[in-house]
Amino acid sequence: MVQMKRGALVLLAGLLMSGSAFAEQRSLVLNTDASDPAPKAAFDQLIAAFEAENPDIKVTVNMFDHEGYKTAIRNFLTADSPDLANWYAGNRMAPFVNGGQFQDVSDVWAANGLSDSLASAKASMTIDGKQWGVPYTYYQWGIYYNKDAYKAAGVEVPTTWDQFIANCAVFKAAGVDCLTTGTKALWPAAGIFDYIDLRTNGYEFHMDLTAGKIAWTDDRVKAAFAELGKLAAPGYITANHAAIDWQDAAALLVQGKAANYVMGNFAVATFKEGGMTNDTLGFMPFPEITPGIPRAEDAPTDTIHIPAGARNVADAKLFLAFLARADVQTQMNGTLGQLPTNKDSTVDATDPFLSAGFEMLSSS
Structure with missing residues (x-):
């Protein structure tokens, strides 16, 4: 007959319960390009x-870097698929x-009423x-x-393309890049x-062009490139833009260069993060080029x-339902500094950039 002390039985039961808990632990794998500080913080939360x-x-x-992810997703979706993957809506999807x-x-x-909330x-x-x-x-x-750059140059915020280009001449004379960008990555x-x-030919034309x-070689495309030439030919764009990333160009705006x-x-x-505040950073819609064309905006989702x-579809769907919730999107977008897609979420009304974006997108 086998004898076992009570303490040993308790220990064995504890081990069995612990083993059962470990066995029930399920795993989800998420691949994402949210590697910049704000997106990473939002995903951590x-x-x-x-x-x-x-x-x-x-x-x-x-976690993948933003540019590397564009290639990686094409590989891991076929070779080593995660349970969830970050991407974009519309024609990107x-x-x-x-x-x-x-x-x-x-x-x-259907189960979560998303046709209404989203x-x-x-x-x-x-x-x-x-x-x-x-x-x-x-x-x-x-x-x-x-x-501050606008104030120093003595120019007003433009509403038309002609005004924008006229301002560029003033900025160039002052040794300031009128428009900065970093195109080491092409986006x-x-x-x-x-x-x-969009401002030269309109939304429908642009959608047909990109599709x-x-x-x-269409003459209307040539007309759009002619408008771009008004920036490029006089040297109004940061000269070494092809050699720098978008964050490098952001530093030029922060520094007033x-x-x-x-x-x-x-x-x-x-x-x-570079030191700008609501007092020094401004936002404007892209100005009108062809009068009368309805205004359309870029608003990536x-x-x-x-x-x-x-491998774990059931829990992946549970995660998607969680992600769609109004409270979750409120918190996440508060960290991102962006707009939630759930209509019942709230937006920080004190953020002038969110407010400006919401107003602009609502009226486009």
Whole structure:
């Protein structure tokens, strides 16, 4: 007969319970490019809050730099898929949906009433009548400017392209770059062209152009490049922009070596980390070029998707439902300094850049 003391039984029971708890611990893997300080802080908060509500789920985050992620996602979606992946809505999402690499999450939308709470973003998440991810933030693009540089040059904030170009001549004479950008990665240059074409030819033309329905040799495209030439030919753009990143160009605006920067609102955190305040940093919509063309704006939407090769789909859907909640998006976007997609979330009304972006996007 085997004898065992009571203390040993308690220890054994404890070990068995501990083993059971470990066995029940589930894992989620999230791949993201949220590597800049503000996005990383926002994702750290998101993961901590999700794990606090779901202590039986451990989220492992694989962090990629922003540019490297654009290549990495094409590899890991086919070779070593995570359970969740950060990406973007609309035409950025479409190739992965059409290629069968993102899962349909229409059930998450239906179960959580997202067609109502995320109504403004539903169209950009829908292909073939189905939803393929969950959006959590969007933000305006426009022109951020150094108020002190404007004051020193004695010029007013422009509302038309002609006024903007006239200001550029004044800034150049003062030894200040009228427009700075960093195009070592090409997307900031694309943002400038997007706006020039939107203001020259309008939204529908620009969408058809980027969808390949209009040739880049079209005379209307040439007209847009002619407007860009008004900046480039006289040397109004930072001379070495092709050799620097967007953060390097941000430093030029902070230092007053540049007056204007076409960029998204996520850059506000970088400007302020450099020392700018609401008293020295300004924002304006991109000015009118062709009179009468309805104003359209760039407003990228960040999203999270479940890859086709995800191993833990059930918990990935639980994560998406959590991400879609109004309270979660309020906290996350407060850290990001951006706008939540959930209509029941709140925005910091004291933030002049969020307020300006919300007003601009609401009226476009």
